């Protein structure tokens with residue numbers, strides 16, 4: 001299998017899906033002529049033209065609302081938000097419209113819309129450009145929330161997200177666009193809401209997603225040197241939430257740690273932990289440990305920022321604390 | 324402005340259709356407060372009485388396949404577009420036979436067949452959605468248009484400006500229609516908008532803006548018709564401000580202390596229905612008897628609608644969990 005970057009994998013998915021379905025179009029700030037702030041939309045304008053690759057003004061609510069209206073009337077839009085931070089500007093459209101119109105109108109309309117947005121902390125971008133918001137979208141029924149880590153996952157999941165008849169928040173991580181991985185050459189898709197065990201282990205289950213998968217895999221490798229076998233479950237999605245895989249794993253390891261880059265308080269780790277408590281309490285040998293971002297607005301200064309975000313050392317400590 | 328000649332283009336049949344639709348909407352709305360106080364309905368209830376000439380004028384100026392999308396004061400709009408009063412009433416009763424199957428309520432009516440793309444409760448929230456609906460038409464190279472109705476209050480929302488800008492930028496086939504009834508709840512336009520003449524707000528987007536007497540169904544009809552024609556011919560979006568008045572409170576629970584009796588009286592005299600009736604008779608388009616017959620038929624229709632709503636079942640308890648996702 002060829003190794004390509006996450007960015008290339010996503011770009012392939014966009015090219016393939018737009019070629020496959022003429023009702024698919026992409027809109028967003030700088031997606032066309034500029035080929036995307038992170039170059040994920042490279043080559044699309046040249047190949048598909050202005051009608052299907054629509055550069056928009058800096059109007060996030062306008063972008064998402066427009067995409068919603070197009071989706072409600074038979075198109076299959078992909079809205080790119082320059083970063084997830086700006087989704088907050090469009091939150092009314094996302095939570096008050098996109099997510100709920102199907103239900104509110106008695107199931108008479110569907111919203112086959114994919115909202116793509118990169119996010120994530122760790123680049124000294126300060127408090128307004130470092131948000132990790134997947135937990136917020138997980139809170140809202142009606143939205144699918146997909147958060148990939150490996151390039152192959154990114155490609156297979158984005159293709160499925162675009163084909164889904166439900167609205168999907170597809171949250172990419174700025175920190176992994178350049179990471180390489182094997183991606184099958186042949187056409188493939190991945191089911192939305194199926195977790196993937198990225199490393200097998202017997203002693204502790206780490207439940208994580210997005211860039212933190214890489215951090216946890218590094219920690220697992222180090223712990224293996226000490227004879228501690230860590231299983232790493234990559235959720236890949238928060239909605240649907242694959243508790244089946246999580247529960248199967250923790251019933252074998254009897255110990256669990258959640259690792260997320262979102263704020264710890266109200267993060268998704270709390271949800272996963274309480275579901276483990278509800279459904280596997282008797283099989284657990286220790287309380288679930290939650291590791292997350294410090295509950296502070298993200299500081300700029302490098303060492304302060306790094307101290308807020310989970311890292312390999314913190315993951316190792318977290319694993320030790322449940323042994 | 325509309326000319327006498329243009330008006331005469333309308334056949335008597337169409338004119339009586341407009342009259343009938345306005346009466347239907349009024350009868351429907353005026354039946355609601357009693358039903359509300361009897362506990363048949365819950366939640367918010369925003370009535371359209373007084374504004375009928377706008378909705379009916381708009382609905383008659385577009386085709387069945389044209390899209391309509393609106394804010395929450397929309398019973399009259401859906402009915403004017405051909406919505407069955409009994410299915411609207413059933414929705415207000417929260418019944419399974421309602422237009423949104425009992426899951427929407429008064430503010431969230433929807434009808435895909437009539438291409439009524441919904442009533443929305445977040446002021447201004449549906450404006451960008453309407454641009455997307457119109458973009459769909461452009462994308463498919465269809466010849467339909469989209470009309471988007473909203474209140475004066477919505478013109479002060481950020482998304483109003485985003486939507487106006489994007490509609491003009493992409494030259495989508497749509498008409499923005501502001502129903503200026505003078506107030507956003509208790510705050511008058513004067514106290515909410517730095518620009519009192521709301522139709523001028525589209526000038527920043529090089530979109531033609533026009534105001535029309537929203538108490539005159541024919542004036543609304545003609546103005547909208549011209550904008551629709553322009554949109555169909557690829558001339559892009561338009562913006563129309565219809566000056567109107569709501570005869571009732573903002574919602575059913577509004578005591579209405581912010582409007583003077585004198586003001587209300589002046590507007591009551593401009594009631595679009597009796598004025599249009601008088602005009603029809605004067606012009607020899609109809610007799611008093613013709614109109615009374617229509618009044619009676621519509622009264623019966625609404626009585627039937629209430630009976631239908633009353634006798635319809637509530638949604639099955641299982642319905643709580645359906646329609647959240649297409650793919651569960």
Ligand SMILES: Cc1ncc(C[n+]2csc(CCOP(=O)(O)OP(=O)(O)O)c2C)c(N)n1
Nearest residue numbers: 396444445446474475476477504506507508
């Ligand atoms: C974003 C938002 N803010 C506030 C409200 C509360 N609210 C409901 S209706 C309304 C007044 C809107 O006035 P207008 O747009 O003129 O419509 P009208 O009710 O007069 O038809 C307000 C403030 C809301 N629904 N949405």
Ligand SMILES: [Mg+2]
Nearest residue numbers: 474475506507
């Ligand atoms: Mg108003």
